[in-house]
Amino acid sequence: MTATAAAWNLASNGLDVAVPRYTSFPTATQFDGAVGDDTLRGWLAAHDGVSPISLYIHVPYCRQLCWYCGCHTRAASRNEPLAAYAETVIAHLRQLTASLGTRAPLTHLHFGGGTPSILVPDSFHRIMAAVDDLFAIRPDAELAMELDPRTITPDMAGELAAAGINRVSLGVQTFDETVQAAINRVQPYRQVAESVAAVRAAGIAGLNVDLMYGLPHQTAASVAETAECVAGLTPDRLAVFGYAHVPWAKPHQRQIDSGALPGMQARLDQARTARTVLQAAGYRAIGIDHFAKPADGLARAHAAGTLRRNFQGYTDDPCQWLLGVGASAISAVPQGYAQASPHLRTYRHRVRDGGLAIHKGIEVSAEDACRRSAITTLMAYQTVDLAACAQAHGYAPQLFANGWTALAPLERQGLLERRGWRVTLAPEAWPWTRLACSAFDPYFAPSDGHSRAV
Ligand code: SF4
Missing domain, CATH: 3.30.750.200 (Transcription Regulator spoIIAA)
Incomplete structure (x- = not known):
């Protein structure tokens, strides 16, 4: 089957899964x-x-x-x-x-x-x-x-x-x-x-x-x-x-x-x-x-x-x-993410008390920042040089090696190609970009309540 046919004729091949939208990383x-x-x-x-x-x-x-x-x-x-x-x-x-x-x-x-x-x-x-x-x-x-x-x-x-x-x-x-x-x-x-x-x-x-x-x-x-x-x-x-x-x-x-x-x-x-x-x-x-x-x-x-x-x-x-x-709004700064309370009453009271109403967030580690650059590049361009990402952040490319197993179903169906440390989705395989990104997300768990990949 060509990659094109595979991309558009997949009803139950294990690719209909829920994955993050990767508007941030960590999500x-x-x-x-x-x-x-x-x-x-x-x-x-x-x-x-x-x-x-x-x-x-x-x-x-x-x-x-x-x-x-x-x-x-x-x-x-x-x-x-x-x-x-x-x-x-x-x-x-x-x-x-x-x-x-x-x-x-x-x-x-x-x-x-x-x-x-x-x-x-x-x-x-x-x-x-x-x-x-x-x-x-x-x-x-x-x-x-x-x-x-x-x-x-x-x-x-x-x-x-x-x-x-x-x-x-x-x-x-x-x-x-x-x-x-x-x-x-x-x-x-x-x-x-x-x-x-x-x-x-x-x-x-x-x-x-x-x-x-x-x-x-x-x-x-x-x-x-x-x-x-x-x-x-x-x-x-x-x-x-x-x-x-x-x-x-x-x-x-x-x-x-x-x-x-x-x-x-x-x-x-x-x-x-x-x-x-x-x-x-x-x-x-x-x-x-x-x-x-x-x-x-x-x-x-x-x-x-x-x-x-x-x-x-x-x-x-x-x-x-x-x-x-505002309620639920997320600040994204170099050190991490911080989200204000989504609950209007809590948000109002905490701001009136002089606070920032921060409800939760995460500090971005050096490894997170490295993985984020790879995921952002893949989301934007459907291709990424993992070795270059790793090097730019002071890591060895092996940081990403545990993603190969998760990419295997996409590779088997001709939707993705690996050459050395470069990963590239087939042109018609863009709907599976988020799924490919999840291979490099060590926090990802399929049961996290995300939306479907497509
Ligand atoms: S989709 Fe409808 S309900 Fe949701 S924010 Fe927009 S206008 Fe409001």
Whole structure:
């Protein structure tokens, strides 16, 4: 069997397993209570005052829940909790930056959620004023926000642009009406097109769109139709994520009829279809699930070999200091990861008591950093020179030798090749990149509740 045939005709060959997304390494399942407020304060105190900072602000509220949602969010029908949350975020921001001891340069700001635009206008402006007060925002900084197309108005787009937001990310997922009804997210094409027009008319140039496959009742044909429609809106970046059905972790997903979910073969067909359509429309495939126009910064970072992973997926942000603000937000700094409490009441109380609300995290060891560089490279490029990674971190390549056994099933089916210490996935085997990465993850246990590889 050729690698192509093997890649797309695998129903039960041992490759349909749950693996981490590797947006961090070690992954969040390894975080524990050994990391607390004092740990993060100590890490931040080591910042040199001039290295750029990236800031992530999490807003865990939406007007209504989509049944497929895997984010940390909740439905909010009233505005009072939102204003109170914004004040807690501002206090958190001040307490976090106090440890930096300087007004550090800010190169990236990302509002994620949830639906962060739910804070526009008043609470959003208060947070932006605090960010401006606490950081030296670089003139070329990327200031981004995730938006729900169902809530965008020309006035909102104008407010965002006036505050400096220069990139937005729209959650589209699918235009198939049957699928939209099944996931409790009805948003016709016209509504999305009007949102895109409003954002552009306001002068916001950067546009990302998120799509999904593997949703209930979804087919390769409907994925193709959605991808073609979205490509016609000419966003500069797209992400195409597979739906992760984890109702034991996200109880609202029980509203989704598991019998209507596509199987592994159908998911593969849908992922491949989206990729084919978007590449035909002129987008470059970036890693396993992102796409960008050739002139976009993400495509340029990919070409330059500087693509990285962050909690949103792939990024061209080279910053080593990511501060996470808000309930469940994760700070990623050279020494390790620290996550704020996802429990809103706990988060609020601990911040009001002057703390950083750190719930758990992990210190990154020298070996972790070495393995992270190999995993990040493999996630970004589907090939990695393990000897070069090891050498760059002062290790012998044998550090990775215990990964060979786990790679054997991929090798046997022609999906992966080893030459010396270089590991390379076949071009059509990108869906198994996360599985290949797990071979070099000594913490990985198949029962950790991750999403499926495809
Ligand atoms: S709008 Fe986004 S964050 Fe909110 S429930 Fe839907 S998918 Fe989740």
